[in-house]
Amino acid sequence: MQFLKRRLPVIIAFCAGMVFWVQYYVPSQASQDLLETFTASWAIILFGAAFILGVLSAIEHHWTKITLKKAGYGYSLVALLVFGTMILSGWFPAQPSIRLGGAAPTLSWGMLAATLCLLIGIVSAVSYLLGGNGERRYSRGMTALVFLILGAVGAFVIQPLASGYMLLWKVSNPAFIGQTIKPDSMFMWFFDHCFVPLDSTMFSLLAFYIASAAFRAFRARSFEATALLISGCLVMIGRVPLGEQLILIPKGVLVSWYTAYLHLVNLPVPPDLATTLADLNITSIAGWILNSPNSAAQRGILLGVILSQVAISLRIMFGIERTYMGGGE
Amino acid sequence: MAIGEVIGIWIAAILTFMIFSFLYKDNPVFKLGEHIFLGFAVGYSWCIYYWNDIFPQAIQPLAYPGPGLAGNWHRFSVLIPIILGIFIILRIVPSLAWLSRNSFALYIGGFAGMAVPNVISGVFLPQLTSTIAPLGPGWAAGLTQFVLLLGVFCTIVFFFFSLEHTGVVGKVGRIGVLFIMVAFGASFGYTVMARISLLIGRFQFLINDWVKGVILHQAP
Amino acid sequence: MIEFMRRFLNLDRRIIYAIVFFCVLLPLIYPIRAKFTPTEEVKRAYNAIEALEPGSAIIISCDYGPSTMPENYTFYVALLHQCFRKQLRPIILTLVDYGPGLCLRGLKEVLESKDSQGKLLYPDRQAGRDYVFLGFKPGSTSVMLGIGQSFTATFPNDYQNQPTTTMPIFREITALGDCKYIVDIAAVGLPEFWLPYASAREKVPMSVNCTAVSVAQYYPYYTAGQFQGLVGGMKGSAEFETLVGMEQITGKIPDATRGMPAQNAVHIFIVLSIILANVMHISVRRADLSARRAG
Numbered sequence: 001m002q003f004l005k006r007r008l009p010v011i012i013a014f015c016a017g018m019v020f021w022v023q024y025y026v027p028s029q030a031s032q033d034l035l036e037t038f039t040a041s042w043a044i045i046l047f048g049a050a051f052i053l054g055v056l057s058a059i060e061h062h063w064t065k066i067t068l069k070k071a072g073y074g075y076s077l078v079a080l081l082v083f084g085t086m087i088l089s090g091w092f093p094a095q096p097s098i099r100l101g102g103a104a105p106t107l108s109w110g111m112l113a114a115t116l117c118l119l120i121g122i123v124s125a126v127s128y129l130l131g132g133n134g135e136r137r138y139s140r141g142m143t144a145l146v147f148l149i150l151g152a153v154g155a156f157v158i159q160p161l162a163s164g165y166m167l168l169w170k171v172s173n174p175a176f177i178g179q180t181i182k183p184d185s186m187f188m189w190f191f192d193h194c195f196v197p198l199d200s201t202m203f204s205l206l207a208f209y210i211a212s213a214a215f216r217a218f219r220a221r222s223f224e225a226t227a228l229l230i231s232g233c234l235v236m237i238g239r240v241p242l243g244e245q246l247i248l249i250p251k252g253v254l255v256s257w258y259t260a261y262l263h264l265v266n267l268p269v270p271p272d273l274a275t276t277l278a279d280l281n282i283t284s285i286a287g288w289i290l291n292s293p294n295s296a297a298q299r300g301i302l303l304g305v306i307l308s309q310v311a312i313s314l315r316i317m318f319g320i321e322r323t324y325m326g327g328g329e
Numbered sequence: 330m331a332i333g334e335v336i337g338i339w340i341a342a343i344l345t346f347m348i349f350s351f352l353y354k355d356n357p358v359f360k361l362g363e364h365i366f367l368g369f370a371v372g373y374s375w376c377i378y379y380w381n382d383i384f385p386q387a388i389q390p391l392a393y394p395g396p397g398l399a400g401n402w403h404r405f406s407v408l409i410p411i412i413l414g415i416f417i418i419l420r421i422v423p424s425l426a427w428l429s430r431n432s433f434a435l436y437i438g439g440f441a442g443m444a445v446p447n448v449i450s451g452v453f454l455p456q457l458t459s460t461i462a463p464l465g466p467g468w469a470a471g472l473t474q475f476v477l478l479l480g481v482f483c484t485i486v487f488f489f490f491s492l493e494h495t496g497v498v499g500k501v502g503r504i505g506v507l508f509i510m511v512a513f514g515a516s517f518g519y520t521v522m523a524r525i526s527l528l529i530g531r532f533q534f535l536i537n538d539w540v541k542g543v544i545l546h547q548a549p
Numbered sequence: 550m551i552e553f554m555r556r557f558l559n560l561d562r563r564i565i566y567a568i569v570f571f572c573v574l575l576p577l578i579y580p581i582r583a584k585f586t587p588t589e590e591v592k593r594a595y596n597a598i599e600a601l602e603p604g605s606a607i608i609i610s611c612d613y614g615p616s617t618m619p620e621n622y623t624f625y626v627a628l629l630h631q632c633f634r635k636q637l638r639p640i641i642l643t644l645v646d647y648g649p650g651l652c653l654r655g656l657k658e659v660l661e662s663k664d665s666q667g668k669l670l671y672p673d674r675q676a677g678r679d680y681v682f683l684g685f686k687p688g689s690t691s692v693m694l695g696i697g698q699s700f701t702a703t704f705p706n707d708y709q710n711q712p713t714t715t716m717p718i719f720r721e722i723t724a725l726g727d728c729k730y731i732v733d734i735a736a737v738g739l740p741e742f743w744l745p746y747a748s749a750r751e752k753v754p755m756s757v758n759c760t761a762v763s764v765a766q767y768y769p770y771y772t773a774g775q776f777q778g779l780v781g782g783m784k785g786s787a788e789f790e791t792l793v794g795m796e797q798i799t800g801k802i803p804d805a806t807r808g809m810p811a812q813n814a815v816h817i818f819i820v821l822s823i824i825l826a827n828v829m830h831i832s833v834r835r836a837d838l839s840a841r842r843a844g
Contacts, residue, residue, distance in 0.1 A: 199366065
């Protein structure tokens, strides 16, 4: 059993690593087919399974919070309700039927009502299962039963009969792939008007924090910190339109200086000198900083990272690095 | 503007302000918005993964093979990655979690092996070649190339911890630190730009779509 | 004076938030036109795509989500306009799960855009022949290697579940090596995977549009010539919009360009606040030092 639990994965990692390392150097069709099978099919399915694991873990975390009634479990309930709504709108294809007044993303009234009944029924059922004894528990149970029946009948019987779709059958019909994610579907409506603003706003908060940090925390306490701040300020000004307007040495002066230098060293003056030289402004200084010293340091770091990447790959293949196996026996 | 769009923009604006409320201090409205976001994110990802990955890659070849594949037994080869995928999902069952190690070993080992030749030939060697390229043409390009070469060398010396950073090595390392600080400063400058851009995007929505479009009924 | 500086250095962060708020809001309400010239990095990206022959296939990988729309989506729309104007054939895919919605939105916006006479700009563009949106697949590296072998094996269907084997575009373009260019529009670190596993491996040149957070770290690739062009952040997208001529095409100022005055204002505020805070900090420190010496 120890062989299956600890040794076999190491052997698999080594064999897989060596096969795909050697595959790079073998140009035969069989080698290309092997790569295609692994990357185009197997790996993509494995990533999907890893995602399912992630979702199940997230649901389990919030479900545990709700069942144990930990602090803030109401928020977890909201998260799971919203998750359920998104699943209903996207996993089960919602056919566009009654429009909310125009050529806009639509919601089906019948489906919305049935979905809400189902959700209320599920919440009441959870509450019933978690609750204590007595009258309130009984009434929650009855509420759950009523709404679940209403929702199920509405979603799986009445709505399909009214619109010609039988929901359960259509779920597995491949003709529906993409319909949930069409521009005029309920799913895309939620994406455009709920998910996009939330995601965008979460990240835009950082603008305020970075401004606050710039004022309150960024201090030139040493020579290196001063270099960092000067470089940062030059790039900040250089990479906005203002940077082009802050001219340090105009083009005409640069052209005359360079022409004088070329005369001094007896070199010919290029005829297109006036077009090749430009104003020395903050933008050009920022550009030089990015192309030269920044590029140099980033390249030095990059070379180190690549070497460590190779080292870690070798450690994984030879079984020295086993963190991917997780804990336990 | 259709009523569905109007309701959508109002909901988007309300959700935006719910998140912005965190700027004053942490509060229940923000927490609610945060958990709504979480629900939408996971639900959306689930649907996308299912319809773009799980169904076409795993379920469709077996259950709905299509006219070209119907008699082709090769399509059953997807059962192998499906079984490996089930092993991954079984990680949530403590007694069976060990099965997932084989699946992780396969794809982590496989991609580790793939990474070595690809990264060395695709990234490492071209970067080295570019670093030790001849100086020039022209003094401006030559100066830039020299600074690049000096910077790369000094940065690598700084991160080389097998030698004690004293004497010449220490001085070269200090020059490397200077280059690194300039690079981090440039990164900081650009990071500020990135964050401000995201805020500008949100304000553009609030001003153009919400205030002008919905409240003032102006044309876009 | 020193006491004033000491109190100023401990300014409530909410006052700073309010100043940032007005620095962003006012230029958007009262727009001022900010003049700028496209930088060399952006010009190279634009010129590389302009140099492609009509009918060439170009991979557009939209690896970003709603959080970076001002930087990435604006570039994506401008790029699509350039591709359709040049009669290139974009093969659009996404390696992040938040990408499909935005890809669809951008495609719809560009394909439905009209000229000043109200006629569609690109009336005869057909999915499967002139462009294709393949959708999302997880496992970035495996997708890149997969399309290096075969598009149709990696993406058996496009996003609307049409089989890719029957599409005219994939009769000539069977794998990544048949494409003429790659553009990665990335909010995450995927350009560093596109390079070794796709561009270098299949010898297809590439350019990158990335968020400003990542730009500085991609300069080594740009200076080495591995990325032909580097369009960074909202300023880069604004420069690209200028080169494509978005204002003439759509008849209104594009989003990234419109945001430049606000960007100007906030950057000036932040730089001035850093300088002011450091000057005050040094003054306060010197005053404290001399007080300690005297005392």
